Amino acid sequence: MLQYSELEAGTIAAISTGNVTNAGISIVRMSGPEAIAIADRIFVSVHEKTPSGEYLANANSHTIHYGHIYSHGTLVDEVLLMLMKAPNTYTREDVVEINCHGGMLVTRAILETCYEYGARPAEAGEFTKRAFLNGRMDLSQAEAVIDLIEAKNQIFMKASLNQLEGKLSSQIAPIRESLLNDCAHIEAALDDPEHIDLEGFSTDLKNRLYAILENLQRYIDSFSSGKIVREGIRTVILGKPNAGKSSLLNALSRCDRAIVTDIPGTTRDTIEEQIRLKDMLLNLVDTAGIRDASDQVESIGVDKSLKCAEDADLILYVVDCSTPLDANDSKIMDLIRDKNVIVILNKSDLDEVVTEEDLFSRLSPTNQVRMIHTSMVKEEGLELLEETLYDLYVKGRLVVSDDLVLVNDRQKNALVSCVHSIEQVLQSIELGLSEDFYTIDLMNAYAFLGRITGDEVEDDLANQIFEKFCMGK
Ligand SMILES: Nc1nc2c(ncn2[C@@H]2O[C@H](COP(=O)(O)OP(=O)(O)OP(=O)(O)O)[C@@H](O)[C@H]2O)c(=O)[nH]1
Ligand SMILES: [Mg+2]
Numbered sequence: 001m002l003q004y005s006e007l008e009a010g011t012i013a014a015i016s017t018g019n020v021t022n023a024g025i026s027i028v029r030m031s032g033p034e035a036i037a038i039a040d041r042i043f044v045s046v047h048e049k050t051p052s053g054e055y056l057a058n059a060n061s062h063t064i065h066y067g068h069i070y071s072h073g074t075l076v077d078e079v080l081l082m083l084m085k086a087p088n089t090y091t092r093e094d095v096v097e098i099n100c101h102g103g104m105l106v107t108r109a110i111l112e113t114c115y116e117y118g119a120r121p122a123e124a125g126e127f128t129k130r131a132f133l134n135g136r137m138d139l140s141q142a143e144a145v146i147d148l149i150e151a152k153n154q155i156f157m158k159a160s161l162n163q164l165e166g167k168l169s170s171q172i173a174p175i176r177e178s179l180l181n182d183c184a185h186i187e188a189a190l191d192d193p194e195h196i197d198l199e200g201f202s203t204d205l206k207n208r209l210y211a212i213l214e215n216l217q218r219y220i221d222s223f224s225s226g227k228i229v230r231e232g233i234r235t236v237i238l239g240k241p242n243a244g245k246s247s248l249l250n251a252l253s254r255c256d257r258a259i260v261t262d263i264p265g266t267t268r269d270t271i272e273e274q275i276r277l278k279d280m281l282l283n284l285v286d287t288a289g290i291r292d293a294s295d296q297v298e299s300i301g302v303d304k305s306l307k308c309a310e311d312a313d314l315i316l317y318v319v320d321c322s323t324p325l326d327a328n329d330s331k332i333m334d335l336i337r338d339k340n341v342i343v344i345l346n347k348s349d350l351d352e353v354v355t356e357e358d359l360f361s362r363l364s365p366t367n368q369v370r371m372i373h374t375s376m377v378k379e380e381g382l383e384l385l386e387e388t389l390y391d392l393y394v395k396g397r398l399v400v401s402d403d404l405v406l407v408n409d410r411q412k413n414a415l416v417s418c419v420h421s422i423e424q425v426l427q428s429i430e431l432g433l434s435e436d437f438y439t440i441d442l443m444n445a446y447a448f449l450g451r452i453t454g455d456e457v458e459d460d461l462a463n464q465i466f467e468k469f470c471m472g473k
Contacts, residue, residue: 009032010032010033010119011030011033011119011120012031012032012119012121012122012123012126012130013028013030013111013114013115013121014111014121014127014471015028015108015111015471016028017107017472020104021104022103025099025101025102026099026102027100027472028107028111029096029097029098029127029472030096030098030119031093031122031130033094034118034119035094035095035119036056036057037057038117038119039098040054041053041117041118042070042071042076042113043065043067043068044067044070045066045067046066046068047067056081056083056096059083060083061083061088062083062084062088063082063083064081064082064083065080065081065083066079067079067081069110071112071113076110076113077100077109078100079099079100080098081096081099082095082096082097082099083096084096084097090131090136091130091134091136093134122471122472123467124466124467124468124470124471125146125465125467125468125469126466127472128142128466128469129142129462132454132466138169138453138454138455139452139454139457140168140172140411140452140453141163141164141169142454142465142466143163143408144161144162144163144164146469146470147159147163148160148161148164149473152232152281156226156229158404159226159404159405162404163405168407168452171215171219171405172449173453175212175215175216176446176450178208178212179443179445182208182442183438185201186198186201186436186439186442187439190435202429202435205429205438206426206429209422210426213422216418216419216422219405219407219415220415220419222406222407223406223408223409223411225393225406226408227409229280229406230406230408231281232274232280232281232283233280233283233313233314233389234283234311235282235283235285235312235313235316236285236287236305236308236309236315237285237286237315237316238305238309238315238317238318238332238335238336239289239318239332239344240264240289240291240332241264241265241266241288241290241291241328242264242320243289243319243346244374245267246258246259246266246267247346247376248316248344248376249273249286251376251379251382252275252277252282252284252382252385253273253275257271257273258271258286264289265289265293267286267287267289267301268288268298268300268301269288269304270285270287270288270308271286272284272286273286278394279394280390282389285308285312287305287308288301288302289328290302290305290306290328290331290335291328292328306335309335309339312339314342314392315336315339315340316344317336319343319359320354321345321346321347321348321350321353321354321355322350322351322353322354323353324353324354325362330362333364337364337366338366340392341368342370342388343363343372344372345371345373347377348373348380348381349378349380356371359371372385372388410465414448414451414452415448415449415452417444418445418449421442421445421448425438425442428441
């Protein structure tokens with residue numbers, strides 16, 4: 001378990017509310033052994049006739065006090081002060097929160113007063129880091145705090161809340177315990193073979209390990225969905241010039257983001273827009289129409305379109321179905337061979353000369369494509385597109401349940417390493433090796449899982465995690 005370093009000790013203070021604009025109220029938070037003493041130096045309750053300097057020290061915990069903050073005898077603000085004594089606090093230390101008027105100047109003046117009377121500035125995420133170091137929450141829960149603050153949609157918010165409630169840790173703990181028990185049993189049997197025998201043990205162990213693997217795999221699988229929910233689906237709109245790509249971007253983002261004209265080759269550079277559809281985030285990229293461009297600027301644009309398509313999670317291939325397919329379409333179809341594709345048969349308000357069958361017969365059979373007819377002019381087909389996207393990325397993939405947990409990159413890596421160690425044990429069992437060969441890998445698996453909860457984590461990694469937090473959290 002990590003411990004405080006000398007440098008980290010002391011009483012910290014920060015503005016915990018948003019601190020870039022004025023607001024109704026702001027909160028300055030202090031945490032640490034001196035928090036109450038410092039507050040007593042600067043706060044005078046309306047109930048104190050002669051300030052004793054120990055008013056808060058003598059007050060009950062979890063109470064709110066009305067009074068004023070003074071700095072060297074000068075009034076700073078009229079405040080409500082929340083007094084929370086250790087250990088039932090966010091950090092498990094003494095915590096004081098000063099609710100002041102929300103002007104930036106006055107809030108900063110209160111923070112400065114806290115510093116002047118003994119607190120030091122908190123690092124980003126330092127309150128939560130203390131909560132972790134003091135055992136109030138484990139590392140996966142601390143990570144959930146930042147996720148919850150940054151969540152951009154309901155699904156991710158729900159998953160973060162579940163993780164904050166300990167849904168991941170509570171699943172990991174019994175698995176770790178089981179691994180440790182098995183290891184201890186082997187060690188005990190090796191020490192005391194007369195009383196503890198290992199008859200049939202490896203068969204039982206094998207069954208337990210397979211069950212664990214299945215369990216862990218579920219969480220590993222949640223990573224890719226989690227990434228999409230967290231960061232959005234990287235969606236690239238491709239098509240030949242004039243197909244209606246920019247019109248689609250504008251329709252989906254409900255604003256005139258990209259220039260639309262009837263001149264082929266209007267869009268030269270990629271245009272990115274993040275939009276929210278039915279609780280999904282789409283990182284939409286409109287691109288220059290694919291063709292052999294003679295113009296140098298357009299040609300650079302086309303190269304950029306091709307590059308974008310390579311990294312996409314999803315391609316929206318826009319076909320102008322009022323004009324016959326040509327060599328440009330063939331080039332695009334080649335390009336999207338192994339991709340997730342939705343084909344948009346656009347301009348359905350005009351006479352259609354391209355049919356779904358034409359496209360199916362030319363698209364690679366490896367492509368699992370869906371086709372949707374749209375008209376940007378008549379605003380038709382967009383709802384169906386939204387539903388198709390939802391079906392593809394949320395329904396079926398993500399069961400939005402009370403248990404939904406979406407692991408992050410770091411947690412996934414720990415899980416994958418744990419799986420490898422367990423597979424090593426299974427291999428040793430298959431090879432008929434004696435039980436003492438299992439223990440190292442079992443202990444490794446145990447340790448890798450400990451990285452998720454933070455039981456086995458180095459200082460710099462924990463620091464990296466907390467640095468991502470906002471100030472005052
Ligand atoms: N009739 C009809 N016209 C459309 C439709 N969608 C787009 N258009 C028209 O087609 C022309 C080209 O539309 P854009 O959205 O600029 O096409 P683009 O694919 O972005 O074209 P480039 O940027 O040149 O590659 C414009 O005149 C649009 O108004 C549609 O569904 N029906
Ligand atoms: Mg365009």
